[in-house]
Amino acid sequence: MSSFWGKTLGRDHLCCIQDYGDASSTCGLYAWDPRLKLTLLALAVGTNVFIAHLNLSVFLFVFSLGLAIWSRIPLKRFALFFLAPAWATLIVFLGFSAGFGTTPIFSLGPLTFYREGMAQGLSAAARVASDMSWMAAVFLTTPFSRVLDALKWFRVPTILIDTIALTYRYAFLLIDEFHHMRDAARSRGGFRSYRNTQHSTALILAQVILRAYDRAGRIQSAMVARGAYASKPSGNNWAQGSQACPNRCDVTPVLADSTGSILSCTNLSFGYVGAPLLEDITFNIDKGEVVVLCGPNGAGKTTLLKLFSGILTPARGEIFLSGMPLNRKNRNDAFRHVGILAQDPNDQLFCTHVSEDIAYGPKNLGLDEREVARLVKTSMELMEVEHLAHRPIHRLSYGEMKRVGLAGIIALRPPLILLDEPTSSLDPASGQHLVRLLKHLNSHHGYTFVIVTHDINLASVIASRIIVLNEGRLVADGPARRILTDEKLLMDSRLEPPILTRLFQRLMGDSNSSNGIPITIEEAADLLNSGKESAMEVTQ
Amino acid sequence: MHISEGIITGYPAAAYTAAGVALMGWGTWRMKKFAAKFPDKKPLIGMGGALIFFVSLIPLPAFTGTCSHPCGTPLIAILLGPSIGIVLAGIALLLQAAFFAHGGFSTWGANLLDLGFVGCVTGWLSFRGARKLGLPLWLSGCVAGLLGDILVYAAAGLILAWTLVHAPTPQYTFKGYLVAIYAAYLPTQLPIALGEMVITGLALQYIFKQRPEVLEELGVINQKTAGPMNGLTALLMIFCLAGLLLGMGIPALAEMGPQAIARPSGPYVLASETTSGFTGMDEAVNENMSKMAGLKVHEPYLNLESQGDVWNLTLLFGGGIAGFILGRWWHLLFSPNKQPKMFSTASQRQANE
Numbered sequence: 001m002s003s004f005w006g007k008t009l010g011r012d013h014l015c016c017i018q019d020y021g022d023a024s025s026t027c028g029l030y031a032w033d034p035r036l037k038l039t040l041l042a043l044a045v046g047t048n049v050f051i052a053h054l055n056l057s058v059f060l061f062v063f064s065l066g067l068a069i070w071s072r073i074p075l076k077r078f079a080l081f082f083l084a085p086a087w088a089t090l091i092v093f094l095g096f097s098a099g100f101g102t103t104p105i106f107s108l109g110p111l112t113f114y115r116e117g118m119a120q121g122l123s124a125a126a127r128v129a130s131d132m133s134w135m136a137a138v139f140l141t142t143p144f145s146r147v148l149d150a151l152k153w154f155r156v157p158t159i160l161i162d163t164i165a166l167t168y169r170y171a172f173l174l175i176d177e178f179h180h181m182r183d184a185a186r187s188r189g190g191f192r193s194y195r196n197t198q199h200s201t202a203l204i205l206a207q208v209i210l211r212a213y214d215r216a217g218r219i220q221s222a223m224v225a226r227g228a229y230a231s232k233p234s235g236n237n238w239a240q241g242s243q244a245c246p247n248r249c250d251v252t253p254v255l256a257d258s259t260g261s262i263l264s265c266t267n268l269s270f271g272y273v274g275a276p277l278l279e280d281i282t283f284n285i286d287k288g289e290v291v292v293l294c295g296p297n298g299a300g301k302t303t304l305l306k307l308f309s310g311i312l313t314p315a316r317g318e319i320f321l322s323g324m325p326l327n328r329k330n331r332n333d334a335f336r337h338v339g340i341l342a343q344d345p346n347d348q349l350f351c352t353h354v355s356e357d358i359a360y361g362p363k364n365l366g367l368d369e370r371e372v373a374r375l376v377k378t379s380m381e382l383m384e385v386e387h388l389a390h391r392p393i394h395r396l397s398y399g400e401m402k403r404v405g406l407a408g409i410i411a412l413r414p415p416l417i418l419l420d421e422p423t424s425s426l427d428p429a430s431g432q433h434l435v436r437l438l439k440h441l442n443s444h445h446g447y448t449f450v451i452v453t454h455d456i457n458l459a460s461v462i463a464s465r466i467i468v469l470n471e472g473r474l475v476a477d478g479p480a481r482r483i484l485t486d487e488k489l490l491m492d493s494r495l496e497p498p499i500l501t502r503l504f505q506r507l508m509g510d511s512n513s514s515n516g517i518p519i520t521i522e523e524a525a526d527l528l529n530s531g532k533e534s535a536m537e538v539t540q
Numbered sequence: 541m542h543i544s545e546g547i548i549t550g551y552p553a554a555a556y557t558a559a560g561v562a563l564m565g566w567g568t569w570r571m572k573k574f575a576a577k578f579p580d581k582k583p584l585i586g587m588g589g590a591l592i593f594f595v596s597l598i599p600l601p602a603f604t605g606t607c608s609h610p611c612g613t614p615l616i617a618i619l620l621g622p623s624i625g626i627v628l629a630g631i632a633l634l635l636q637a638a639f640f641a642h643g644g645f646s647t648w649g650a651n652l653l654d655l656g657f658v659g660c661v662t663g664w665l666s667f668r669g670a671r672k673l674g675l676p677l678w679l680s681g682c683v684a685g686l687l688g689d690i691l692v693y694a695a696a697g698l699i700l701a702w703t704l705v706h707a708p709t710p711q712y713t714f715k716g717y718l719v720a721i722y723a724a725y726l727p728t729q730l731p732i733a734l735g736e737m738v739i740t741g742l743a744l745q746y747i748f749k750q751r752p753e754v755l756e757e758l759g760v761i762n763q764k765t766a767g768p769m770n771g772l773t774a775l776l777m778i779f780c781l782a783g784l785l786l787g788m789g790i791p792a793l794a795e796m797g798p799q800a801i802a803r804p805s806g807p808y809v810l811a812s813e814t815t816s817g818f819t820g821m822d823e824a825v826n827e828n829m830s831k832m833a834g835l836k837v838h839e840p841y842l843n844l845e846s847q848g849d850v851w852n853l854t855l856l857f858g859g860g861i862a863g864f865i866l867g868r869w870w871h872l873l874f875s876p877n878k879q880p881k882m883f884s885t886a887s888q889r890q891a892n893e
Contacts, residue, residue, distance in 0.1 A: 049646040052549035088544045100711055127546035131644060139638050157568050159575055164631050166586020171593040198735055202742030212587040213754050219583040
């Protein structure tokens with residue numbers, strides 16, 4: 001049993017065993033209540049093991065097989081549940097055959113096989129087949145989140161269910177991390193001998209443990225940012241409905257005081273003694289702005305986002321969210337005013353399935369079930385992830401995870417959303433998709449964004465204003481055009497203008513003026529077209 | 541190590557499941573208390589579950605050309621404590637049974653008793669004991685990994701032997717099955733136990749080298765239990781342990797003769813039964829056999845009898861030296877902890893710098 005797992009514990013194998021069914025199917029067991037299915041499973045396995053009779057096992061196996069065929073479970077997935085333990089079952093069968101009985105049938109070297117032992121081995125194999133087919137029939141037709149809901153109904157302690165959910169969510173990720181590091185170590189000769197293998201495995205295991213420890217801290221932050229420890233559940237006072245959105249999506253935040261700033265900070269400082277990370281940061285952000293925070297690595301951009309979302313508390317200075325001061329006492333309630341999308345979506349999405357994760361925040365708002373369901377549905381439609389509703393998080397692509405993370409935030413309808421490197425590690429198409437959705441949220445729903453990024457091209461297409469940070473200080477703050485055309489300022493902060501802008505600055509020979517220098521492809525095309533028209537007019 | 545589905549049946553299966561549920565109940569109660577005390581550490585418990593799931597599936601090479609996986613529970617128990625470790629093992633076993641067909645629902649209780657309870661408790665106890673004796677972190681990890689792994693397999697052997705001997709028409713006695721199971725485990729599981737020993741020790745040491753504050757926060761190391769590496773103490777401990785094991789093992793081995801293994805009431809005659817009553821060969825038999833084969837009988841190369849009391853004297857001297865070492869330095873085993881040198885805390889290091 002162990003050698004099989006040792007050899008085949010790979011991503012491919014893990015992906016082979018399906019852990020969720022086709023949620024859209026309504027055939028047979030798919031439509032049954034998970035509580036009923038779990039009860040039947042317990043009864044079947046219990047009876048099978050307790051009575052332990054060959055005929056009963058065969059009957060139960062045939063019955064579950066019938067259920068599987070009726071439910072139209074794909075044969076390949078169903079068969080995997082038998083193939084995985086098949087060789088272990090064979091060993092059990094052989095062990096029983098050689099270890100029990102009084103009537104020898106034949107001998108193979110030192111081993112003699114007995115008739116009675118074979119009967120017992122056959123009975124054990126039938127038990128395995130029956131139990132596994134029942135497990136397959138139940139778990140291949142029930143999304144795991146619904147299994148957890150059923151366990152809640154059976155009064156299993158909440159802490160146990162939460163731990164099961166987190167274990168299920170992150171076990172696959174840890175295995176993936178281990179494999180990535182093992183591949184890297186192998187490519188550098190780390191697994192060429194027995195001794196090397198032990199050493200490398202221990203080294204990688206230590207890294208996986210440390211990463212898991214750090215990730216637990218980040219998950220805790222993400223939970224706080226989505227209202228896990230809200231002081232008292234209460235509905236928010238956002239107005240319902242939006243006439244502006246062509247889809248009439250009902251997830252638009254409305255401020256109680258629409259005239260004031262969404263966010264303001266004054267003389268903000270943070271850091272350790274002798275090593276300040278941020279010093280004297282002061283600025284305001286108004287409703288509907290899209291502010292891009294730029295700066296080199298270690299400039300303090302992500303720290304600033306954590307301060308705004310209440311994850312960290314400033315050493316000095318004040319933060320006001322929608323006019324209300326943010327402090328140590330009320331930071332667990334900051335999620336009503338501000339949402340944060342982590343750079344690594346694996347830290348952001350800590351529930352087992354997509355719809356469950358999106359519902360996490362609205363539930364913390366204390367809304368009733370119908371309203372939670374409506375917000376989840378609308379957010380998923382808006383972020384174009386409704387087809388992923390019942391998919392486990394670990395089966396999503398990186399771009400899908402980002403969109404699901406954003407859906408989880410807009411289901412809370414905070415007026416301000418903080419995004420940490422939203423397009424990092426995304427392919428260009430996924431990046432553009434996300435930008436299109438962000439623009440829609442801004443233009444049609446009035447969401448305000450603060451985006452931390454190194455991607456200057458993203459800043460050029462989305463930012464209305466850019467703030468440059470360097471070594472923990474605010475270096476520049478102004479309209480996107482002015483900042484993006486100031487080559488010296490950007491170079492001093494280890495950034496650079498978009499290639500297009502640099503090209504036109506060289507062509508137009510005026511690198512200091514921002515007037516007329518295009519920062520996007522559309523602007524450049526307009527400029528070139530107008531130049532072409534004027535040239536034609538001169539020719540004529 | 542997972543006991544496969546279908547082996548344990550009837551009342552024992554129910555009893556193991558009940559014991560597993562009771563263990564989970566106790567662990568959950570402890571976990572609740574922990575979560576109430578440290579609400580911000582809840583995700584860490586979940587990550588611990590993911591870790592135990594993953595660690596118990598890490599492929600380790602065995603000399604026989606195959607791979608197997610470590611128990612993992614000793615390491616997790618060292619990091620998160622035995623009670624939480626047991627619950628996490630229970631969760632990991634459930635998920636592995638449900639989605640990977642690894643282990644099984646009917647053997648979940650037995651597996652939890654074995655991997656969870658025995659693995660966590662023995663791993664944690666041996667780690668704490670080793671640290672109390674002042675052994676360095678890596679060596680304590682090694683001791684915990686080795687003992688935890690071996691005892692998990694020992695317990696699995698006991699559970700299996702007990703199950704098999706109660707099945708209809710068993711062919712061997714309890715001891716017979718136990719010997720057979722251990723003999724079957726030996727070729728693959730001994731290298732795995734050594735692998736788990738090395739990996740547990742080294743992983744702890746690497747974590748300590750890289751991020752000692754993590755181990756401090758988890759309570760794995762602290763100033764009270766941390767002590768300087770003392771080779772003599774380690775030697776003494778190993779000496780005592782080896783003596784203890786020999787003292788316990790020899791009578792057990794002596795008892796486990798061929799007569800004890802075969803089931804005397806069985807109608808089928810075993811090869812081992814035909815040899816019952818055979819007490820060994822003396823030199824006269826050897827000489828006779830040599831003569832019958834036409835060979836010349838020569839003196840033995842190592843004639844103990846002709847050396848009189850030389851061997852007794854050697855043993856006496858050896859015992860005297862060992863006794864002197866034990867008598868002179870035994871108190872080191874129980875000496876109060878000295879100021880740690882190797883395991884100073886991160887804050888102390890910063891202060892020193």
